[in-house]
Amino acid sequence: MVTDTTPSMTAVEAPYGLRLADPIEGAQFTLLTQRPVTPASIDPSTFAPPVDTAAVITATTLETPYQVDALVRDDELSIVAECTSSERTAVGPGEYYVELSSAKMKLYLYVEGEVVFEPGTDQVRLSFPGASELRVGVRSLHEQPAATITTTDDLEALATALSQLGSALKTTSCERSFPTLRGHPPLIERGPELSVPAALSAPETGVTIEVPPRLDALLPITSLAYYLGATVEIGSRPMLHADGWSHSLDGDDGFETTVARVLKQVFLLDCVTRTEGMYDVPLYERDRVEAAVDLDFPALYDQPLAEQVRQYLQVPYEAVAEAVPTWKLTADVVPESSALPVLPFLADELAVVRCPDDPTATDGAKADLSPKVTSFFDTSDRGGEAFVRSTATRSETATRGLDQTVFTPEPADSIEQTYVGEGIPLGASKMSVEEYDRRLEFDASSRERTRILVVCNDPQMSDENVVGDIYGTREWIEFDITTREQVTTDELADLLAADADFFHYIGHVDPDGIRCTDGHLDAETLTEVGVNAFLLNACQSYSQGRALIDAGAIGGIVTLTDVLNKTATEIGRTVARLLNQGFSLLSMLGLLKKRNRLAQRYMVVGDGNETLVESESGTPISANITQDTSDGCRVSVNAYPTKSYPMGSLVRPYITGEQKCYLNSGELNTFNVSVERLNDFLEMQLFPVISNDNLYWSDEYSV
Numbered sequence: 001m002v003t004d005t006t007p008s009m010t011a012v013e014a015p016y017g018l019r020l021a022d023p024i025e026g027a028q029f030t031l032l033t034q035r036p037v038t039p040a041s042i043d044p045s046t047f048a049p050p051v052d053t054a055a056v057i058t059a060t061t062l063e064t065p066y067q068v069d070a071l072v073r074d075d076e077l078s079i080v081a082e083c084t085s086s087e088r089t090a091v092g093p094g095e096y097y098v099e100l101s102s103a104k105m106k107l108y109l110y111v112e113g114e115v116v117f118e119p120g121t122d123q124v125r126l127s128f129p130g131a132s133e134l135r136v137g138v139r140s141l142h143e144q145p146a147a148t149i150t151t152t153d154d155l156e157a158l159a160t161a162l163s164q165l166g167s168a169l170k171t172t173s174c175e176r177s178f179p180t181l182r183g184h185p186p187l188i189e190r191g192p193e194l195s196v197p198a199a200l201s202a203p204e205t206g207v208t209i210e211v212p213p214r215l216d217a218l219l220p221i222t223s224l225a226y227y228l229g230a231t232v233e234i235g236s237r238p239m240l241h242a243d244g245w246s247h248s249l250d251g252d253d254g255f256e257t258t259v260a261r262v263l264k265q266v267f268l269l270d271c272v273t274r275t276e277g278m279y280d281v282p283l284y285e286r287d288r289v290e291a292a293v294d295l296d297f298p299a300l301y302d303q304p305l306a307e308q309v310r311q312y313l314q315v316p317y318e319a320v321a322e323a324v325p326t327w328k329l330t331a332d333v334v335p336e337s338s339a340l341p342v343l344p345f346l347a348d349e350l351a352v353v354r355c356p357d358d359p360t361a362t363d364g365a366k367a368d369l370s371p372k373v374t375s376f377f378d379t380s381d382r383g384g385e386a387f388v389r390s391t392a393t394r395s396e397t398a399t400r401g402l403d404q405t406v407f408t409p410e411p412a413d414s415i416e417q418t419y420v421g422e423g424i425p426l427g428a429s430k431m432s433v434e435e436y437d438r439r440l441e442f443d444a445s446s447r448e449r450t451r452i453l454v455v456c457n458d459p460q461m462s463d464e465n466v467v468g469d470i471y472g473t474r475e476w477i478e479f480d481i482t483t484r485e486q487v488t489t490d491e492l493a494d495l496l497a498a499d500a501d502f503f504h505y506i507g508h509v510d511p512d513g514i515r516c517t518d519g520h521l522d523a524e525t526l527t528e529v530g531v532n533a534f535l536l537n538a539c540q541s542y543s544q545g546r547a548l549i550d551a552g553a554i555g556g557i558v559t560l561t562d563v564l565n566k567t568a569t570e571i572g573r574t575v576a577r578l579l580n581q582g583f584s585l586l587s588m589l590g591l592l593k594k595r596n597r598l599a600q601r602y603m604v605v606g607d608g609n610e611t612l613v614e615s616e617s618g619t620p621i622s623a624n625i626t627q628d629t630s631d632g633c634r635v636s637v638n639a640y641p642t643k644s645y646p647m648g649s650l651v652r653p654y655i656t657g658e659q660k661c662y663l664n665s666g667e668l669n670t671f672n673v674s675v676e677r678l679n680d681f682l683e684m685q686l687f688p689v690i691s692n693d694n695l696y697w698s699d700e701y702s703v
Contacts, residue, residue, distance in 0.1 A: 166229030326666020582615025
């Protein structure tokens with residue numbers, strides 16, 4: 001049934017093609033054709049793979065707007081050819097499903113004829129000799145919770161609720177390591193009694209997790225219980241039981257670290273084992289694991305989950321630690337009953353959950369802050385520049401917005417870090433139950449164009465106004481960009497109420513609010529905000545950004561201290577380019593902080609998982625380049641999971657001629673390549689490049 005949340009297919013011209021749009025995720029992908037096409041809807045059930053929308057077009061040649069890989073499957077969905085950018089691939093006459101990667105949605109082409117895959121410099125040409133027509137099927141990557149569990153604050157009741165998280169798994173095989181086979185866990189809300197909807201059916205995996213009767217023991221097992229489809233029970237000590245075999249969850253490094261390691265180890269080995277099944281791809285991590293452990297992966301593939309877990313965990317973690325992908329998210333959750341509703345969202349991201357002490361339990365006066373936090377607010381070193389983005393005096397800005405305790409959470413070895421609780425965490429995003437719920441309320445179906453609002457309220461900051469030209473430079477994605485200067489309070493309020501994807505503010509934020517031409521707009525007076533995400537690029541914009549989140553925004557970037565205009569301009573431009581290449585708010589800011597010391601003064605409020613558009617490669621990447629010799633370079637490629645390409649997705653960097661796939665999180669590998677090969681890699685798509693501790697872009701970097 002077609003609804004306003006069903007992916008659509010529409011014909012486009014100049015050039016000719018078929019635009020695919022997923023209104024739930026706001027994703028778009030274009031297939032180029034030689035002549036005009038008119039898609040005719042057909043029954044999606046005619047496709048063997050599950051799709052939401054299907055159409056037939058009269059076209060036997062297609063081009064993609066950038067490099068993609070493809071799998072060619074027969075009518076029984078067995079792989080008959082794997083197509084990559086390294087060489088031309090041809091398959092003889094037959095009935096085939098061609099599955100395209102990096103299309104921001106599940107995309108299948110059905111053809112009766114031949115399949116010819118011809119990679120070019122920055123695109124792929126697909127032709128189907130002998131075919132009279134082509135069928136196109138699309139499935140959204142979006143997932144919604146199936147039901148809501150009500151639980152009391154009683155720990156036994158919470159254990160029962162956590163036992164139901166695995167009901168969202170679409171399989172208990174190792175293929176659940178693919179994100180498309182992990183449904184969103186059911187929601188959890190607090191109530192007067194325990195209530196589990198009859199529609200939920202937890203899998204019987206034979207795995208039980210036992211923890212002591214403490215909230216700070218139950219919360220950290222959230223993701224592990226979900227991923228294993230485990231039954232959670234209250235016991236005397238933390239243990240994992242798998243069909244009669246037991247494994248302690250309280251190792252030498254402590255309970256939370258042990259739980260995190262078990263999750264990472266099982267996930268990694270599932271990703272390796274799944275290569276024995278439907279997705280028999282050459283996986284880099286498999287090579288690394290096979291060289292370090294003695295596991296029979298063909299035999300493991302056919303074993304039930306509990307037996308797989310037993311054999312996995314008999315391998316010391318140290319043996320596979322180097323192959324474990326950098327984890328996407330670490331979540332510090334203050335162990336209070338009010339935080340229970342966030343657990344399904346953290347499980348959905350397979351987050352490592354830790355339970356820190358409440359930083360507000362002690363006196364949070366600024367005078368008592370640690371030296372590290374105090375130095376963070378020291379803006380005396382201005383590098384010769386006095387112009388900051390605040391019109392307030394130094395005495396006014398010293399404590400503005402610090403109505404909560406400011407603290408530095410324990411560092412995490414993950415790409416992103418978030419915090420749920422009272423206080424302001426330096427170096428992490430701040431989330432609440434309301435922001436997580438807002439993920440489910442977001443509806444992009446009202447527009448297929450990405451709408452950007454840019455407001456510059458100070459002529460002296462006009463150098464940053466070029467971000468209006470940076471947003472929207474992506475080919476094959478429709479943008480609607482509005483740039484305004486010197487707006488009034490009423491005009492700014494109207495802009496913030498508008499339905500838009502991103503709001504980029506350039507100007508001043510003072511104790512009275514966001515500065516306009518006729519005074520200040522205090523965001524705390526707004527009852528509704530229509531923009532999804534924002535950057536308030538002004539001094540000490542935390543409180544105003546927090547107010548935008550409270551009024552309805554999903555996520556944003558703010559500052560906790562004064563920022564120099566020159567630095568803010570540089571950061572604002574870089575933020576625009578990173579968001580325009582598919583980075584999430586948190587991953588983008590994390591990358592920026594590594595290269596610009598003053599970027600440490602920016603933080604994410606709300607949902608740091610929010611993205612503006614999808615990366616051309618599906619998973620965003622960056623490259624760290626070291627030139628060792630005159631004719632060769634060492635290149636480290638890093639990948640950043642997103643909400644559309646979560647952990648467990650595959651990525652293939654087109655930097656060498658090898659056919660290896662990699663898990664899409666963290667540093668993939670370090671490659672030794674020639675200058676010529678590196679230049680070809682840099683020309684394939686736009687991505688950030690780090691060299692000599694400076695941040696460049698692939699289209700401007702030259703070896």
